[in-house]
Amino acid sequence: xxxxxxxxxxxxxxxxxxxxxxxxxxxxxxxxxxxxxxxxxxxxxxxxxxxxxxxxxxxxxxxxxxxxxxxxxxxxxxxxxxxxxxxxxxxxxxxxxxxxxxxxxxxxxxxxxxxxxxxxxxxxxxxxxxxxxxxxxxxxxxxxxxxxxxxxxxxxxxx
Ligand SMILES: [Zn+2]
Numbered sequence: 001x002x003x004x005x006x007x008x009x010x011x012x013x014x015x016x017x018x019x020x021x022x023x024x025x026x027x028x029x030x031x032x033x034x035x036x037x038x039x040x041x042x043x044x045x046x047x048x049x050x051x052x053x054x055x056x057x058x059x060x061x062x063x064x065x066x067x068x069x070x071x072x073x074x075x076x077x078x079x080x081x082x083x084x085x086x087x088x089x090x091x092x093x094x095x096x097x098x099x100x101x102x103x104x105x106x107x108x109x110x111x112x113x114x115x116x117x118x119x120x121x122x123x124x125x126x127x128x129x130x131x132x133x134x135x136x137x138x139x140x141x142x143x144x145x146x147x148x149x150x151x152x153x154x155x156x157x158x159x
Pocket of ligand 1: 044
């Protein structure tokens with residue numbers, strides 16, 4: 001999926017999260033939540049040379065591509081699970097980070113995987129443990145993706 005569609009998916013996931021769990025009163029944390037939400041949604045595509053995030057951060061992308069093929073480990077559930085474990089079990093031993101920030105990053109990341117799972121290319125959700133592939137029928141940059149992106153915009157405006 002295109003970067004814009006990933007951003008929309010992330011905003012959708014974030015808004016549903018806020019609807020059900022609420023959000024902190026702190027304006028600073030709200031801004032950081034939104035920033036991490038979008039960052040999480042862009043991170044997986046560091047494994048693709050042509051992605052916007054890779055053009056903005058070529059060195060980071062090169063490092064990632066040295067260890068990961070496109071839609072390899074970066075598009076595996078292993079990464080968000082690892083982020084979760086580090087954020088909730090390791091980091092709190094040293095510093096206190098508000099949970100809402102971790103949730104922002106994780107929601108963005110998971111929204112990216114969910115969106116890519118809808119594409120024809122699909123993704124190996126448990127890479128490299130299993131080659132099991134989840135795939136849909138959406139062509140990246142195609143009309144159906146545009147329709148889905150438009151529907152998300154409508155949802156965000158109406159609800
Ligand atoms: Zn992707």
